[in-house]
Amino acid sequence: MYVSPDNYTFPLPSSPGPPPLDPSCMVLSITLAKTFLNILVLAIRRKDTCCSLLECFCMSVVFVDFLLLVGLSFIAYFQDFALWGIRFTKYHICLLPQILSFAYGFLHCPVFLLAGVDHYLNITKTSKVSHFGRNLFYFFSVILIWIAVLAYVLGDSMIYISLSKQPLSSYQCPFYVSIQSYWLSLFMVGVLLVVFGTCWSEVLTLTQSLRVISYMKETALYFPLALDWDSTVICKKQLLTKLLICFLGTWLPFVFFQIIILFLDIRIPAYVDMNVPWLYFINSFLIAAVYWFRSHELKVTETILPMDPYVSWKFCFIPFTIDHTEKTEKTAAVMAC
Structure with missing residues (x-):
């Protein structure tokens, strides 16, 4: 009988000794x-x-x-x-x-x-x-x-x-055990490693000056403006660096977890492998990919749809300055009063 290569099973051990857990x-x-x-x-x-x-x-x-x-x-x-x-x-x-x-x-x-x-x-x-x-x-x-x-x-x-x-x-x-989950995880981790290898110098430079601020009662990553920033054109490599930092800022522990699973070749039953954290991880990956592929059509003044429940991608597009965020916070506080 032909058995699919992704049809791994987990039979319980039948060795003599104390009875295993039910x-x-x-x-x-x-x-x-x-x-x-x-x-x-x-x-x-x-x-x-x-x-x-x-x-x-x-x-x-x-x-x-x-x-x-x-x-x-x-x-x-x-x-x-x-x-x-x-x-x-x-x-x-x-x-x-x-x-x-x-x-x-x-x-x-x-x-x-x-x-x-x-x-x-x-x-x-x-x-x-x-x-x-x-x-x-x-x-x-x-x-x-x-x-x-x-x-x-x-x-x-x-x-x-x-x-x-x-x-x-x-x-x-x-x-x-689903082989689709294995290859999908391998693909996403591979893409992240390739992106990090391409932009590692920009990631290190931008991370050193990165600040976590409060903007409109929302925690945001503040990216200092580069001297050559063009308010009408988005540099694809600069955007890729920001997208990678925002993604890893939320999902870095999950990325490490996926790397461990792949490296140790851990076989997880499919009814456990398909879960909500995994789906939201895929969701953030897809949103970042679409934003980058569409970067030639985007403008920094364009409203970014809030489609990710965990990552605030709009902060990758808005050219914040510290004065801008402070004025916004003061205005919001006055309006609240």
Whole structure:
């Protein structure tokens, strides 16, 4: 039988000795921790950002993980019951995350590409759809994505054989590991390293004079104006340096985490690998890439859409000076009074 090279599994050890921790308990604990992390990341994000396809998909991931947690908890409590003519046992605590692992594993690259196109259309203002119409389109697009991937997973004969290989009495939990996640992470980390290698001298120079300021009650990175700054033209290398600093200023620990995973070749089950922090990391990467590719069309006076809940990209485009920020803060304080 042909086995896909990305179909890695995690069988539990069968060596003699003390009995291992119940796999169903492990799966339930991991699902609970992931759901809590997803909700926490959503709770601390900025709420004044424009809706995007990736943002809507993040909401769907939180909802699906919450449903999985509720379902697994229900099965773990009752252990053996029938619902709608289907008998659920402890075995399904492993089976349901396996099915979801296959679904999550196939979604990384499609969501990455669709989100990139969505950001490009929004940033370039190509789309003329109203705010309500755009949100409605995102909602039905995400539903269609989930229907398509679940139909593929449940209808694929090779996946069915892979799921049915496990004996019902073993209660072991082998999980699918997505090769898409590995290559996508390798691609983004590689791009970041290439960009840093290209602009490392500018990054070091700009970082030495970088200041963290408060602008309109928002923490911002203050980039001192270069002597050769042109108020009508954006230098691509200078912009690339600022985008890299802003990105790493928020996601540097996550970048190190991805490098460790790649270097140690850690295999993470797909139902854990697809999470909200990973999706927001992709979101920031795509926004920075679109801003840089579109830099020849941008002007420093152009309003930058707030599409990132964690990174304030607009500070890469506005030519701040200290006097400008101080006057703005004083004006805002007077207006507040």
